[in-house]
Amino acid sequence: xxxxxxxxxxxxxxxxxxxxxxxxxxxxxxxxxxxxxxxxxxxxxxxxxxxxxxxxxxxxxxxxxxxxxxxxxxxxxxxxxxxxxxxxxxxxxxxxxxxxxxxxxxxxxxxxxxxxxxxxxxxxxxxxxxxxxxxxxxxxxxxxxxxxxxxxxxxxxxxxxxxxxxxxxxxxxxxxxxxxxxxxxxxxxxxxxxxxxxxxxxxxxxxxxxxxxxxxxxxxxxxxxxxxxxxxxxxxxxxxxxxxxxxxxxxxxxxxxxxxx
Amino acid sequence: xxxxxxxxxxxxxxxxxxxxxxxxxxxxxxxxxxxxxxxxxxxxxxxxxxxxxxxxxxxxxxxxxxxxxxxxxxxxxxxxxxxxxxxxxxxxxxxxxxxxxxxxxxxxxxxxxxxxxxxxxxxxxxxxxxxxxxxxxxxxxxxxxxx
Numbered sequence: 001x002x003x004x005x006x007x008x009x010x011x012x013x014x015x016x017x018x019x020x021x022x023x024x025x026x027x028x029x030x031x032x033x034x035x036x037x038x039x040x041x042x043x044x045x046x047x048x049x050x051x052x053x054x055x056x057x058x059x060x061x062x063x064x065x066x067x068x069x070x071x072x073x074x075x076x077x078x079x080x081x082x083x084x085x086x087x088x089x090x091x092x093x094x095x096x097x098x099x100x101x102x103x104x105x106x107x108x109x110x111x112x113x114x115x116x117x118x119x120x121x122x123x124x125x126x127x128x129x130x131x132x133x134x135x136x137x138x139x140x141x142x143x144x145x146x147x148x149x150x151x152x153x154x155x156x157x158x159x160x161x162x163x164x165x166x167x168x169x170x171x172x173x174x175x176x177x178x179x180x181x182x183x184x185x186x187x188x189x190x191x192x193x194x195x196x197x198x199x200x201x202x203x204x205x206x207x208x209x210x211x212x213x214x215x216x217x218x219x220x221x222x223x224x225x226x227x228x229x230x231x232x233x234x235x236x237x238x239x240x241x242x243x244x245x246x247x248x249x250x251x252x253x254x255x256x257x258x259x260x261x
Numbered sequence: 262x263x264x265x266x267x268x269x270x271x272x273x274x275x276x277x278x279x280x281x282x283x284x285x286x287x288x289x290x291x292x293x294x295x296x297x298x299x300x301x302x303x304x305x306x307x308x309x310x311x312x313x314x315x316x317x318x319x320x321x322x323x324x325x326x327x328x329x330x331x332x333x334x335x336x337x338x339x340x341x342x343x344x345x346x347x348x349x350x351x352x353x354x355x356x357x358x359x360x361x362x363x364x365x366x367x368x369x370x371x372x373x374x375x376x377x378x379x380x381x382x383x384x385x386x387x388x389x390x391x392x393x394x395x396x397x398x399x400x401x402x403x404x405x406x407x408x
Contacts, residue, residue: 144396158298158332162392165366169390257396260407261298261332 007031007038009045016045033242036223142170142177143256147248150261151186153197159261160201167209177211180251184217184244188224191216193233206237213237217244288319293326294403296395300333302340302347308408309350312359321357327398328354331364331391335373338363341380348380355381364391 007028014020020028032039144166148159163181170177189195191214196202205212216232218240224230234240241247252258293315297308316324330337338361341348351361365387368375375382388394399405 142393142396142400144392146392161370162298162332162366165364165370165390166392166396169366169393255400257399258405259296259392259395261392 009041012042012045016042033246036219036226140176140178142175143251143254144177144179145248145251145256145258146179146181147244147258147260148181148183148187148190149185149244151189153190155261156187156190156198160198160205162261163212164205167205167212170211171209179209179212180215180247180256181213182215182217182241182244182247184220188216188220188232191234191238193235196235199235202235203237213239215239215241215244215247217241217247219243219245288323290323291319291325292398292401292403293324294395294398294405295326295328296405296407297328297330297334297337298332298391300336302337302344304408305334305337305340306347306350309347309354311406311408312354313350316354316357316359324358325403326359327403328359328361329364329388329391329395329398330361331367335363335367335371335379338379338382342378351380360386362386362388362391362394364394365389367391 011020012028028042032042146159146163148156150156150159159181163179167177167179169175170179183191190198191202193199202214206214214235214237216234216238219242221232221240224232248258295308295312297305299305312326312328315326337347338351341351355361361382363375363379363382363386366389367373368387373379375387395405
């Protein structure tokens with residue numbers, strides 16, 4: 001799909017500045033999911049946006065601009081500024097004092113725009129990944145997502161030890177848990193048949209704990225194919241999801257704990 | 262002209278009145294868990310500095326801050342035995358109410374004698390599984406930070 005024509009830079013800027021309607025935002029999010037080029041563009045714009053914002057935060061207050069106005073207008077300017085300042089101050093104070101962390105707003109936005117169900121989960125027969133069913137499953141007491149983005153075998157080995165310890169702990173305490181290990185970026189190599197030194201350990205863990213899933217990021221798989229011509233063959237039992245990062249966000253919204261190893 | 266100045270003053274006052282309570286209350290109570298599982302002393306020191314900055318911004322009285330150490334992170338408490346600077350940072354944070362917890366799986370797996378090998382660890386500081394503790398605290402509403 002080509003989105004070059006569909007989304008101009010202005011439009012994407014509006015998206016980054018959060019000035020689109022929820023419907024428009026959803027549309028962009030969906031397009032991003034299907035188009036890595038577009039994804040890249042949005043990333044760049046967002047970076048730029050953040051940089052601009054950061055430099056604005058460092059600017060001194062804007063009162064000095066009044067000095068350049070002709071004398072006769074200055075008092076008017078002060079009057080208007082005072083009025084505006086009054087409104088602004090009260091609004092700002094009210095808004096800030098409202099004690100609503102920005103996160104809440106972000107969560108609302110993302111919930112609107114990235115519902116868990118638009119996701120093309122490849123192994124849809126996998127009950128574990130059909131988010132809806134077990135997100136509401138009251139019997140599950142703990143849900144943990146472990147994020148692997150390291151291709152360093154030493155660190156991965158540590159991570160596997162952690163996972164083993166965790167699973168063992170939950171079992172010994174009779175705690176009904178779900179644990180998902182999400183590998184993206186360089187972490188994917190640890191789940192690939194021809195690159196992982198840990199096929200045996202992973203197989204063992206899978207066999208021993210049915211409430212544990214190894215999950216691979218499709219974005220990374222696609223990128224390997226596109227950029228390096230590598231067709232990633234995954235270890236048996238590894239489940240593929242659309243995007244590791246989106247999965248992490250989704251799970252946190254569903255009340256999962258997030259741990260990066 | 263005096264009128265205008267008066268209006269300006271009122272405006273400034275309004276900003277002050279509007280913003281100051283908000284700023285003063287910008288950070289209310291926070292529950293945070295920091296995660297350390299790496300052995301690079303530079304990164305460990307950086308993490309300790311982050312925590313101090315966090316306290317400075319939010320104030321110790323508003324903060325319930327836990328540090329969960331597992332895996333290779335245990336070396337931070339080992340370094341502190343020989344590195345007075347690191348020990349000082351840790352002690353200083355403890356005096357401000359920060360709790361350091363270490364994972365029992367790690368102690369067992371790496372055969373660590375916490376009394377002898379680690380800086381200032383007592384029995385109450387040990388949790389059965391560092392990773393399980395991280396999950397547990399998040400379920401309790403702690404924010405997760407990995408510096």
